[in-house]
Amino acid sequence: MSGIILEGEGVIKRSPTQEKKLQRFFKKYGWGYAFILPSVLVFAIFTLIPAVWALLISFQHYNFVWDGQWVGFKNYVNAFTFGDGVFGQAIKNTLYYTVITVTANILIALVLAGLLQRCNKFWRTFFLAAYYLPAVTSAVIIAISWRWIYNSEFGLLNYVIGLLHIGAVRWLSDPNIVLNSIVLSTVLTVPATGVVLFNAAMGGIPTELYEAAKIDGASYIRQWWKITLPLIKPTTLYLAVLYTIYSFQVFDKVFVMVPTGVSDNAQFIVTQIFQNGFESFYYGIAAAQAFILFLMIASVAFVQFRLLRSDVEY
């Protein structure tokens, strides 16, 4: 109520020229603001405010019930000591998963895109589609299939290694193997985005370069090493960062393949955030862990920024 009166007073006090100025301002810029308003509102409410709020929560005591008590960096310390230090193990697992899958993804994408360059347009599109199809299917559904392939009694994989006279492996329930099983399922999924982007980048390299190299007597491998690789470096860097950021956040497939967690070896950063935040309701600790994830992602993005900048004049 008081707000309305104040507003009224303001209008009365405003001189006619001021009012006109305001009118002119809105006439000139009003549409510009009006058009971004819906998006800005959605962001403010569902991203910006929650992000700032999350930062605050990570410094507060907040277990299920909020009491607004500031605890400094206690949540960040607890994030690592909580539950016998599972989170440290989770970070280790996540880094292990990231290093192997990102390296494999980049290499596989590079080789496949290179091979596709030799095909004609029809077959290239055909194989790109075959690689891309699993990527449009939900990770949850693909993971259900992998869980079945890994089934220790009736799974396909144990049947296949049985043919080679290797005994059955408990892929998802043996604590020593489960992490590698999860890594393997990602490695064996063709990195479709990588193949598509590398393929586009390689298609953009002028043929003259290769022809000149051929005249100079450079072998195929040498051409690849001296021309193709340096020229697609920006794409490689972009994909490496993209895949690193995704791998840091692996969750869906883990949640489906090992729902009960099996052991600390099947814990990842986001599965920890999920368990602490939404199963145990230790919001403060989960928020701190989410910010640790954010710092990891931000530093990767920062490194990319630096590398890209030094790379501008290739």
Added chain:
Amino acid sequence: MALRLAAAATTRKKRTRKPVPWGIWIALIITGAISLWPLYWLFVTAVTPTLFTLKTPPDILPFHFSLSNFQRLFHQAIYYWNWVGNSTIVALSITIFHIFFDTLAGYSFAKKKFPGRTIIFWVLIATMMVPTYVTMIPLYVVAHNLQILNTLWALILPGMASVFGIFLMRQYIQTLPTELLEAARIDGCNEWQVFWRVVLPLCKPAIGALAIFTFVQHWNDFFWPLIALVNPATYTLTVGVAGLQGEFATDYGIIFAGAALAALPMIIFFFIFQRSFLEGVRMGALKG
């Protein structure tokens, strides 16, 4: 653009004149098969009665084809069609709002001048860096306070705009000639009509790619729906299907029938819009 395409076409011809070696075909086919195997296996298991899936050696082809798993699925997973409906409603309404708001904001950022434009734009771009998991806890509290938890609104409202979409549309609209908009204004269009009748129709190609990706992304969304929805009747398809594993732990037939049926719409969708998909990946629109 046309020139570059023509150039690409000639280089392609030159490169493929030589026959492709057998080794390359074999490598491509094997990787293609590995890539598609989990999906294929999903469908094979879905149409094989559980009796025949629990044996060794497993049937590599569906020798015992039957739809009995699907019958049991519809009989026992009573909410399955609710999930299909929910996923459709969520993905469709997010796509519509998303496209509309993104284009509107993208247009404003590209062609309108107003104080604070650059700052607001960069603040939005900066939010792209924040991983969704950071905002989840407060988002949960916000949704709780708005009393939209456990309803589809909890999924639709936060998804209504995306920085990436705004960025994409802004880049696209910047390439449209400003004279065209001026001409429309001279012809008596007001600002809204300029947007609705001139800008929006001209954006069709970009909107097409963005719409497809938005739809797929939100159809496949998992983490937030998993948290925001508690009542099985409000689940989306991904959450529901993941839950089948717990509910029918030993009845693999039902789990696979449910998963296969959930995968089908996106597979069909992909084949219809295949070209736009691969084009969209090149624009940087999707993960995978």
